Amino acid sequence: xxxxxLNRFISLVPTLLGISFLVFLMLYLVPGDPAQVMLxxxxxxxxxxxxxxxxxxxxxxxxxxxxxxTGLLSGDLGRSIRTHEKITTEILQRFPATFELTMASMxxxxxxxxSAGIWAAVxxxxxxxxxxxxxxxxxxxxxxxxxxxxxxxxxxxxLPLFPVSGRLSTHIYFEPITYFYxxxxxxxxxxxxxxxxxxxxxxxxxxxxxxxxxxxARMTRASLLEVLGExxxxxxxxxxxxxxxxxxxxxxxxAFIPTLTVIALEFGYLLGGAIITExxxxxxxxxxxLFLAVQxxxxxxxxxxxxxxxxxxxxxxxxxxxLYAWLDPRIRYDKx
Amino acid sequence: xxxxxxLILLTLAACGSEKxxxxxxxxxxxxDSVGLDPGLETDGESFKVCDNIYETLVAYxxxxxxxxxxLAHSWDVSADQLTWTxxxxxxxxxxxxxxxxxxxxxxxxGRQFYKDHPHHKVEGGxxxxxxxxxxxxxxxxxxxxxxxxxxxxKKPNAPFLSNLAxxxxxxxxxxxxxxxxxxxxxxxxxxxxxRFIEWRKDERIVLARNDNYWGPKAKLDRLIFKPIQExxxxxxxxxxxxxxxxxxxxxxxxxxxxxxxxxxxxxxxGMNVGYLAMNMDKAxxxxxRVRRAINHAVNKQALVDNFYQGLALAAKNPIPPTxxxxxxxxxxxxxxxxxxxxxxxxxxxxxxxxxxxxxxxxPRPYMPQPDKIxxxxxxxxxxxxxxxxxxxxxxxxxxxxxxxxxxxMALLGWTGDNGxxxxxxxxxxxxxxxxxPAQNIAFYxxxxxxxxxxxxxxxxxxxxxxxxxxxxxxxxxxxAPWVPLVHATQTAAFHRGVSGFKLHPTGSKWFHSTAxxx
Numbered sequence: 087x088x089x090x091x092l093n094r095f096i097s098l099v100p101t102l103l104g105i106s107f108l109v110f111l112m113l114y115l116v117p118g119d120p121a122q123v124m125l126x127x128x129x130x131x132x133x134x135x136x137x138x139x140x141x142x143x144x145x146x147x148x149x150x151x152x153x154x155x156t157g158l159l160s161g162d163l164g165r166s167i168r169t170h171e172k173i174t175t176e177i178l179q180r181f182p183a184t185f186e187l188t189m190a191s192m193x194x195x196x197x198x199x200x201s202a203g204i205w206a207a208v209x210x211x212x213x214x215x216x217x218x219x220x221x222x223x224x225x226x227x228x229x230x231x232x233x234x235x236x237x238x239x240x241x242x243x244x245l246p247l248f249p250v251s252g253r254l255s256t257h258i259y260f261e262p263i264t265y266f267y268x269x270x271x272x273x274x275x276x277x278x279x280x281x282x283x284x285x286x287x288x289x290x291x292x293x294x295x296x297x298x299x300x301x302x303a304r305m306t307r308a309s310l311l312e313v314l315g316e317x318x319x320x321x322x323x324x325x326x327x328x329x330x331x332x333x334x335x336x337x338x339x340x341a342f343i344p345t346l347t348v349i350a351l352e353f354g355y356l357l358g359g360a361i362i363t364e365x366x367x368x369x370x371x372x373x374x375x376l377f378l379a380v381q382x383x384x385x386x387x388x389x390x391x392x393x394x395x396x397x398x399x400x401x402x403x404x405x406x407x408x409l410y411a412w413l414d415p416r417i418r419y420d421k422x
Numbered sequence: 423x424x425x426x427x428x429l430i431l432l433t434l435a436a437c438g439s440e441k442x443x444x445x446x447x448x449x450x451x452x453x454d455s456v457g458l459d460p461g462l463e464t465d466g467e468s469f470k471v472c473d474n475i476y477e478t479l480v481a482y483x484x485x486x487x488x489x490x491x492x493l494a495h496s497w498d499v500s501a502d503q504l505t506w507t508x509x510x511x512x513x514x515x516x517x518x519x520x521x522x523x524x525x526x527x528x529x530x531x532g533r534q535f536y537k538d539h540p541h542h543k544v545e546g547g548x549x550x551x552x553x554x555x556x557x558x559x560x561x562x563x564x565x566x567x568x569x570x571x572x573x574x575x576k577k578p579n580a581p582f583l584s585n586l587a588x589x590x591x592x593x594x595x596x597x598x599x600x601x602x603x604x605x606x607x608x609x610x611x612x613x614x615x616x617r618f619i620e621w622r623k624d625e626r627i628v629l630a631r632n633d634n635y636w637g638p639k640a641k642l643d644r645l646i647f648k649p650i651q652e653x654x655x656x657x658x659x660x661x662x663x664x665x666x667x668x669x670x671x672x673x674x675x676x677x678x679x680x681x682x683x684x685x686x687x688x689x690x691x692g693m694n695v696g697y698l699a700m701n702m703d704k705a706x707x708x709x710x711r712v713r714r715a716i717n718h719a720v721n722k723q724a725l726v727d728n729f730y731q732g733l734a735l736a737a738k739n740p741i742p743p744t745x746x747x748x749x750x751x752x753x754x755x756x757x758x759x760x761x762x763x764x765x766x767x768x769x770x771x772x773x774x775x776x777x778x779x780x781x782x783x784x785p786r787p788y789m790p791q792p793d794k795i796x797x798x799x800x801x802x803x804x805x806x807x808x809x810x811x812x813x814x815x816x817x818x819x820x821x822x823x824x825x826x827x828x829x830x831m832a833l834l835g836w837t838g839d840n841g842x843x844x845x846x847x848x849x850x851x852x853x854x855x856x857x858x859p860a861q862n863i864a865f866y867x868x869x870x871x872x873x874x875x876x877x878x879x880x881x882x883x884x885x886x887x888x889x890x891x892x893x894x895x896x897x898x899x900x901x902a903p904w905v906p907l908v909h910a911t912q913t914a915a916f917h918r919g920v921s922g923f924k925l926h927p928t929g930s931k932w933f934h935s936t937a938x939x940x
Contacts, residue, residue, distance in 0.1 A: 118818035124546075127836060128464075128553050131859050136552075140545050165545065170457050170607050171623075179623055235654070243658065250658060251650050253625060256448050262622065368650040370624030378453070383818065390743055 090411055094404050102319055105396045106389075110154055113385045114147060120383035124167065141167060150246035154389065163390035168382045173390035176375060181394070182265035183253060184364070190287050190355040191295030196349065199299040203306025203345075208333060210311060218303060225300030234293045234366045241289060248289045251368035258282050290367040294360050296353040305348045310341040350406030354399040445938055446644040447920065449685065449931075450656045450665035454624045454649040457607035457917040460589040461534050469589045470931045471647055472628055475517075476592035476612035479508050479527065479571070480583060484924055484932070487693075487745065487841025489583055493593055493613065494571070503578035503882050504561075508571045513536070514636045516595035517617035524565035530597040531573075532563055541599055542754045548621065550590035552841065555676075559585075577604075578880045579884050580887060584840035615934035617642040624649055641922070641937035660685065660915060669914040670787075673731030679915045690925040691735050691744050692912040695846065696788040696835035698779075698799065698905040699864040704830050706775060713902040715765035716831075717755035718781075720799055720905050721804045728798065729791050733913060737906035739895045740846055745889035746884075747843040752899050762806045774807020780824065780832035783814045788835035788910045789867070796833060825859035832863060833907075841928050843891040851898060866903035 121137040122129055137146045142153060157164055163173035201223070206215040242250040249255065253267055260279045263270050266286075271280040313319065314337055322332045361373040372391060379387035455468040460476050463469060481492035491497075494508035533541040534548040536555065551557070559582050562574040575582065584593060598611035610618050615637070616629035627647040631640045648665060650656040659665040661682065663784040671679070671687075679687045700707040700716060707713055710773040722736035738754025741747070766774060781796035782789065789795055796812045804811050810831065815823060824832045838846050849855055853872050855862035871894055878890035898904075914925055922935040 118816045119822060122818035122822050125549070126821065127834065127861070128549075129825065130861065133547075133549065133552055134859070136547055140547065165604070167546065168456060170459075170462065170545070170604065176623070238655070238658070243662075243696075246662070249664070250662075251655050252648065256446065256626065256646050256648065256664075259628075352730065356568070360924075365651045368648075368652070368655065370622065374651070377808075397663060416463060 087411065091160070091408055098400055098404065102393070102397060106158060106393055107151075107276070108153055109389050109392045109396075113388055114150070116383075118383060119143075120167070120385055123383040156402055158393075163393075164386045166379070166384055166387040168379060168384040168387065169237060173387055175392060176387065177372065177394055179262075179265050180370060180372045180375050181201065182267070183369060184357060184360075184373065186266055186268060186289065187290055187294060187360075187363075187369060187371060188353065190291035191293075192298065192349070192353055194291055194295040195298035195302055195352070196293075199302030200345070202299075202303040202305050204310060204333065204338065206303070206307045206328070207310035207314065215307075219307070222300040222303045225296045226304075228296065229364045230293060230297070230360070231366060233296055234290075234363060237289055237293055238366075249286050250289065253286050253370065254279070255282050255286070290363050290369055293354060293367070294363045297396055298356070301348055301352065302345060305345045306341065309344045310337055313337045313341040339413070343410060346406060346409055346413070350402050350409075354402035357395070357398045357402065423836050427906050437537070440811070443641040446646060447642050447667060447936060447938070448646045448648050448665045449667045449669075449933075450648050450650050451661055451668070452649065452651060452653070452670060455621075455627060458610035458618070458621070458627075459607040460592040460594065460610075460612075461530075462544060462546070462587070462607060464549050464553075467649075469929075471629070472592065472746055472866055473608070473614075473930045474616040474629055474645060474933055475614045476589065476594070477614050478587050478589075478592050479510075480587050482587050482841060482926065482930065484926065484935075487584065487927055489587055490544070492587075493527070499882065501648050503880075504575045506573045506575070510569045511636060512569055514613050515634055516593075516598070516611050516613055517632060518595050518598055518611045518624075519597055519613070520597045522593055523568045524571040525568070526596055527571045527593055528563055528565040529599070531591060533599070535560055535563060544604075548590065549566070550588065550788065550839075552592070554585050554588070556585065558798055568620055578882065580879060580884075581840060581842040581844040582735070584842040585844075588840050590865050610772075613830065619644075624826045626802060638934070640934045642933060645933050648681050654868065656863070660917075663917065666920055667916045669912070671913040671915055673733050675915075676733065676913070677787055678730060684918050686916050686918055686920075688916070688923070688925050689733070690927065691742055691762075692788070692910050693742055693744055693838035693841065693927045693929065694788040694835060694910055695737055695740055695742060696786070696833070696907045696910065697737070697740065697793075698831060698833055698907060699824075699829075700829055700831050700903060700905075701829055701863070701865055702867075702903060703827055703865040706769065706771065707830065709769050710902065711765045711769035714755065715762040715769070715806065716808070717902050717905050718758045718762035718765065719808070720802050720907070721757045722905075722907055723757070725795055725798055726908055729794050730908065730910065733905055733911040734908040735911065739900075740851060740898060740899070740904065740906055741843050741891075741895070742838070742909040742927075745838070745841065745843050745845075745846070747888045747894040751892075751893040752895055754899070755902070759805050766806060766808075771807070774809060776809045776811070777830045778804070778813045779810040780813045780815075780829040782817065782820060782833055784817050787833055788908070789833065790910075794831055799833075822859070824863045825861070827858060827860065827863070827865055829863070834863060838928070842893075843887075844875070845881055847894055848879065849889065851903065864903035866901065866902060868897060871897045871901075894902045 121134050125133055142150055165172050166176055202218045206218040209215050238250045241248050258279050260271060260274055260276050267283045271283055319337055322336050361377050364371045364374040376391040423522045453467055455471050456465050457463050457468055458471055460472045477493050479494040480489045483490055493511055495511050496508060497508045499506055500506050510524055516522055533539045534551040559575055559579045561576045564572040569739045593613055595611035599606050608621055615632055617632045619628040619630050629645040631643055639706045656668055660668050670782050679685045700713050702708055726734045726736050738752055739749060779796055779800055782792040800810050800812055836850055848859055851862055851866055852875050853867035856865045856867050874890050874894045878887045881887050912925055912929060921939045922937050
């Protein structure tokens, strides 16, 4: 098991190297001069040349790549051209916002999705099954921006229970330490802030969690139904076990493997910063930041950001692989 | 599962929503500031915050671009107009407690001017300093004593005084710059009516009243700038009262704001112009009759009505009417397709001709929907037989190509910087600006206009300058290098209880006299 995990970790290195090269190459080849975009209507020959020189854009490809790569190895992604800020600082301040949102939405998606899936499978063909699957299909097909606006209309306007933007009320002040606000508030035993943070988290998390929730529900139902048809389950029934024992102890564990894949993938996607949700709810996460960086041709920020997201995605997949191996020993292929 | 979670949340939230005691104004906007070092920034969202933290030697009048004293209580100009002596206000302190004096002013401007200044080297350079041509205007800076600051010029330059009122010439605390170095942009220290408290990127910038301010103190305890990207959400927050002010409103909300007794709407013609430039280096636009025909063909009022929801002014001059020196006697080219066709026939194009109309790929403050404007202009031109194909490039490429004159006709625009007509006319239409890569993308090279613009630049007499600029507008009207299209209106909305805020032609947002009146 340890060797399996170690091997998977080692295989990350070439993957990430490849990604960093690709990211660099793509930004190098993309049309449009970053200096020109940054200076806009005010660009003139002198200011263009000067900006290109300070950004190192006047250097040949291999020099630019060498600089980027050595910086990367020493953990220095440079400063953002757009915001003068260190890219690592930008990411460290924004990633926690995205992470918190992702965790909250996945928590909702998993609890509701898995329970609904199990419920539907157990009551296959009955009203409950039909209802939860209709809801799940609706959840999958709903565009995020529409869902976000409907939730805002419902729970922010008609029934004004929740705030519609930001992570914190404007009258709440506390010192951010890790930028994981829930954690920071708890560390400082500031329960007023903690409540305020959760309160702000609810609508965006529900918006972001709806699609994974629906996917998880459908996946859980499908795989549970398959498992419930297997011989060993029939044996379990024959032994006279209660429904609770059969479903929860015998079936769910095996049915969970495909669901886990979905969860890990969704997790990876969500950590990439859900640009639409972040934009609508004015959530200061990485997605929105990266979007602005791309628009401004802030290539250093884009390189750093994409690399981070790729790493997170690869790590989420790795975690899923490890969990698989743990749940299903047959997957540890490296073991003889 | 969700219900108990909801209940916990609501209980927690109920504990949290105690009444706030500080008078706080939350101002909503479309995006966050880039940085708060006035020398480095170039975007409006940064200046909006800097406006309240920093001050300059001279300042704009609260409702016009006339120049008034600020950190300098008075100034003298030598007879040759080359030496400007500013007498500084005493007893002014930076927010970090250090004293503001001539040395501090020398540092603030000197770091941008002197190549050997220890704080001169910054990535990207001090862009506004360069864009406003300060290196070509200034010869020397000096601080002979604590309350005297002297600027010597290379040659007489009248618009220079307006430049001094701009954010990039603000006094910054030398102590703070030395302390924070490259991180000064997020630790700003000025002398203004508000001091900086905190900045959470993309979340909020919090300012507090400067209780040691030298002038009348601000009325608000706290001023918070909150970025909310979605226009609909921004407007929702304003209607719900979680945000008390907004700017750059979406035209679709204007009627709703007007109808809502809880809200007040402020509007003012903006200091900008959106235009259609005809490349005079290329046939047939080298023919005056063709350029005039195009001018008569475009229905500007329809553009204003359809794509700005009335929040713009059809333009007849390159400068907006909020600027001094605006020539209102000019009639402009009326929308008249028949006259346009006649002019084309006279020029030898009775059946019109084929050409290209270039359009920006991105919304700009002066033209939020350039692609739709291009289509409308295309349709107008088709009526006089000019068959224009719309061409778009990625934004950087677009600017690059138009500045090199690859276009026959192109849409573009300008937002004024310092409130001086020179900043529109010389920058965009003088022959000196028609050298590639050019900002004069009509490649309009008029010797007559050049003489007038240079004379206006040198003269220190404001009335005389005003006359010269009026004359310049007549020359431009006659030669018709552009179709001046629109001046987009600037807008802001506040809660009824907010008073004392005024829109400024430069787009500056000053909150020192803003207050809540219950």
